[in-house]
Amino acid sequence: MPSIIQQSFRFNLKAMRFFFLYPPDKYKPLYRIHTYIMYFLLVVPIPVLECVYLFLQEDLRFTQIADSVFLLAELVCFVLKLYPFLNNSERIKRCIHYFDSAIFEVVRSEHEEILKECVKMCRRTSALFLAAVTGGFISWSSRPISWKNHVLPTDLWLPFDVKNAPKSYITYTYICIVIAGGYGAYTSAVLDPLIAGLAYQATCQIKILKNNLQFLSEHVKDEVGRSANFDQASGNTLMYDKIRKCVIHHNLILEFVKEYEYCFSQIAFNQFVAGVVVLCVSCLELTLVELLSFDFLAMVMYLIAMLSESYLYCYFGTVLYDESNTIADAIYLGKWYEYDVRCRKALILLMERAKKPMVVTCGKIVDMSLDTFAMILRRSLLAVLENYNIDLK
Template identity: 25%
Template sequence: MNVSAREHILKLKLPFQIDTFPIYVCVTILEFFHIITCGCGISTINSLIITLILHIGGQVDILYDWLLKVFSKNTMNTVNRITMKTLIIKHQQIIMFSENIENLYTYIALMLFVSDIIIICCLGFIIITSISTPGGAAILVKSILFYIMMNLEAFIYCFAGEYLNAKSKLIGDAAYNSLWYDITIEKKRMILFMILRSQKRLTITIGKIMDLSLERFASIVKVSASYISVLLAMN
């Protein structure tokens, strides 16, 4: 019944004494809601980027379908009233939307990857050292689960950047594979400009320093493994 000797959900150093049961219960409830709030906030941020990337991928698929169907002598300016102006406006909207996602998530990704690399290195060190530690099975299980979650979070962002990059490549391919030879010279030039603009891939960066991709995720795993070996050498 010694309340002050009980463990908390979080490691806390409080400026007051917890000598009574009601105070301990209130602190425990606040800790629980703090963890739930942080988890919901992180889940919302991660779910939002996935939703935005899937949305822009759908818009790219729509533009891809338009480019493949519209440039024909029989269907030009008649298929769903799609014109050259409509295609250019759609392309510009996709580019602007991608830039807004980039401005929103670039510094979020920077903070996330800096913290994830540090956490992954520390967790890897704990996992390796707990193997030879007596009674380290519980620590090993907790650390492995946490290690998987940190890598999964980094993988989500890298996969989102890779997906956006691959989708942006489809626009130039669709414009090149379309029936551009059935249209006028002026519109052919517009298609050429669209192809040139599509060569600049849509992507998400880490603090406007490097692009998010699966290759970047592999490099993060390699860096984390090298840091773990350094920590083991210093131990």
């Protein structure tokens, strides 16, 4: 039977293998060569050529700068987001499969229901986000249709004049830009739901832990009822053993959160920074184009895809925080008053440790939460335009 991670992220893992972002068990040196080749051919060149274009151009209009910064922020985000998968791929792979360990196997039906709901949520999130990114990518790649005096989706430095170049040059250049942009877009479409979904995997493990803590007495009685040799002392010993397993389970979840933050916090922070820039520039450009025009609809679709990336991290980070903040409540809802003194003391220690909720930070600066997402929206260019007049000509 496939593991919980395989069930939740089957498509994501297959796509990561296709994009050379998921190290195999064999041929690792060859894999790293392929990964670096794809990275430096498909991810790095477009942002570099855009920077060169902006540096060499004279008398750039504000709208040209805004449009270049719009895409440049996202492409730079791709460069920084994918680099950890080159430099730290083995550790990231272990983090992805952390919950495949045998210690997280479940035997109770209520726990299986929790994991089934987790699988559905992860699959649904991946599908919806893939659809959003596809819409944004199609709208971006088809921009030359509506752009005046433009034949490429973005302005970048080229060793020939685009307006006077042969059609074959333009065609090959357009294909290369679209492939590079598609690589960045669809790697994000695969990685963002996976990274956010791993936080939800930890949340579901907390739900299982809370279920075990709340119904400790019932679980012990079920096992005692199957054997005629159990006395009160044996029941107390079994209860303490189950509490000890709950403590171990809680420690393992905490270890995962630390590993998760180490592997992915910088990736999430880069996404947030790019999200702020893209949101600001997008809001500005939406004021410059005609309502319901192709440019307007394309910008809206791209903006939705970009905001969805940041929202995924923030939403699942908040869910993890909220769920971990109620572990003590689950203990209190159980029949702790029937336990012996040793079991009560063990539960008190667990409650004290659970007082500190599990918080994932982005770049060790901001929390991965909906409050952060709200901050991104508040600090968009719309807030700036309410207080300043900008010459857009």
